[in-house]
Amino acid sequence: MSDQTVVDTENAITEEQVTKYLRKHPDFFVKQPGLLADLRLPHESGQAISLVERQVSILRERNMDMRHRLSKLLDNARDNDRLFDKTKRLVLALLEGKTLTDTIDSLFYSFDNEFKIHYTTLILFGDRAALSAGKARVEPLSKARESIAQVLKNSRPQCGTLSAEETRYLFPDFADSVGSVALVPLIHGNTFGVLAIANRDPGYYRSSMGTLFLSYIGEVLNRQLPQYLPR
Template structure:
């Protein structure tokens, strides 16, 4: 007795079976969702249409992602060029803050520089003492890499001041040129916005740019 597996194997081995037996193809009927019956050809056409729609949706998603990546690249290029061309610490900080808010929709941001406020050039960055910084955010400064996630309340207050209670998650990266000279921190009210599992490529790249532009302007 022939079972279903043998039938399937035979049809797969002879894809021209229904070409040689068109009457058998026309006689086949498949149940439809509405309860009526449809022919195999109609079913194949329906499947092909569904697959075509799925492929078009995937293509549209790829095109949308490509356009978003192009926009992100242009924004990043514009920011990097502005930072490189800046001739003062104040200009660097202003350009950075403006771009983070206007181009990347960052809700909260701050740049902390380690040192003496009396000796560093004026800017919108917050200047804190080295010892004080290590006391409050020492683990962040020693990490030597970008981190994302939920911080302790003490760390939030030190990084964001009065905005600390409004921040649910943070992405931060130490700035280093021979030694740590600052930290860039961005925050969001959503605790899940910056997660420990997310990539930090952009923030790390931005830190590399700041590591090369800021030191020459700190004196």
């Protein structure tokens, strides 16, 4: 009897085998209606429910999950549409600028009023006496290299937190309020400036986030601003 028990245990069908079989034969219970009627599954309420009822419940949950996913996709699509519209208006305004001040004013207006960016800084490298740039700051490149040398070494957009010295240089009036920063050096042959935006939330601009928008605006400025700068 003991030997027979060992044999039966060794040859017992596992749950995994049953699962594989049922997946390969989804019509199994169609051919076994009596067995299907006898199956009962525990329910959260404590009452037993039939397999069919359980299947209906699972399908209902999946349907709700799919609706939530679809709703999220639609929300993202609407957000992208709004972002595209605002970006289009900004780019057209930058292209229509007749002077350096016009172009810079359009940039700050859009960032402040449409994109609701907390802090914006545009720094152009050059001689303050020879360049009037409206809301943009004009600083010697040598001074910038003293404070944001690492920033200027990378020509690509950057996101995240900066050192205290870098933050003070970029946002001198708001350094204590800046949590995170996104920036892009402006380059036309040589580096002629830097565009930086900041948020009070330290996690708002993260190193892992996309920089397509900022990169795109930077490319437009790279083509528009140099025509107004002293050669």
